[in-house]
Structures are given as structure tokens and as C-alpha cells.
Amino acid sequence: xxxxxxxxxxxxxxxxxxxxxxxxxxxxxxxxxxxxxxxxxxxxxxxxxxxxxxxxxxxxxxxxxxxxxxxxxxxxxxxxxxxxxxxxxxxxxxxxxxxxx
Numbered sequence: 001x002x003x004x005x006x007x008x009x010x011x012x013x014x015x016x017x018x019x020x021x022x023x024x025x026x027x028x029x030x031x032x033x034x035x036x037x038x039x040x041x042x043x044x045x046x047x048x049x050x051x052x053x054x055x056x057x058x059x060x061x062x063x064x065x066x067x068x069x070x071x072x073x074x075x076x077x078x079x080x081x082x083x084x085x086x087x088x089x090x091x092x093x094x095x096x097x098x099x100x101x
Contacts, residue, residue, distance in 0.1 A: 001092070001093055002026075002091075002092050003029070003084035003090055003091050003092075003093060004084060005084050005086055005087070005088065005089055005090050006083060006084060006085075006086040007084055007090070008081065008082075009081050009082050009083065010081065011081040012079065012080070013036055013077050013079045013080065014074075015076065015077060017076060018075055019073075020074070021066070021072050021074065021082065021094075022071040022093060022094045023066040023067065023068050023069065023071070023091055023092075023093055024068070024091075024093060024094055025068045025091065025092050026068065026084070026088075026089055026092050027068075027084050027088030027089040027090060027091040028065050028066060028067055028068075028084070028085040029082055029083070029084060029091055029093055030063050030064070030065055030066075030083055030084075030085050031063070031064045031072065031080055031081070031082040032063055032064070032081055032082075033047060033049060033058060033061075033062075033064070033074070033078055034047075034061060034080075035047050035060065035078060035079075036078065036079055042060070042061075044060045044061075045060060046058065047060065047078070049064075049072055049074065049075075050073040051064065051066075065085065
């Protein structure tokens with residue numbers, strides 16, 4: 001998928017699958033994350049995600065910057081939105097989905 005500079009996705013989550021997002025080149029990808037509450041709303045609780053196979057603690061809604069070559073694993077039911085960082089050009093990303101049920 002190609003993201004034009006400052007092009008944004010809608011906030012969403014995947015109910016039954018895990019997602020890996022990989023920045024394949026171009027500019028930076030910015031991503032924000034939130035845990036999901038039992039009622040389906042956004043949580044303000046911190047979360048730990050795997051970034052380049054290393055755990056990283058993030059605050060709810062904190063921006064994570066993925067430079068070209070970096071990746072993040074997003075667990076099921078984790079709200080996220082992403083966009084190509086303004087001033088850095090567009091970027092190419094790939095996503096793989098695991099854990100389909």
C-alpha cells in the first residue's frame with residue numbers, strides 16, 4: 001500500500017487477527033495505538049507493542065514513528081490509526097495478518 005504524504009487511515013481495530021505493519025521505504029509512518037475496553041471504546045491504559053521484535057511501552061494515543069525498514073506488531077483488538085509523516089514524502093507499507101479464526 002502506498003500512503004501519500006499526510007494521508008491518514010481511519011481509526012480501527014481487527015477483531016480476530018494480529019497485524020504486522022512494515023515501512024518498506026519512502027518517508028516515515030506515524031501510528032497511534034489504544035487498547036480496547038470491554039464496551040468497545042478506547043482505553044487510556046498504556047500498552048506494550050513489539051517494535052522490530054523488541055517490546056516498547058507506549059502511552060495510549062502516543063505517536064510511534066516507523067522509519068523505513070522498521071516494523072510493529074499490532075495485537076488483536078488494538079485500535080490504531082496511521083499516516084505518512086508530513087514533510088517526509090509518501091511511503092510504502094505492507095501489512096500481514098496472522099491469527100485468522
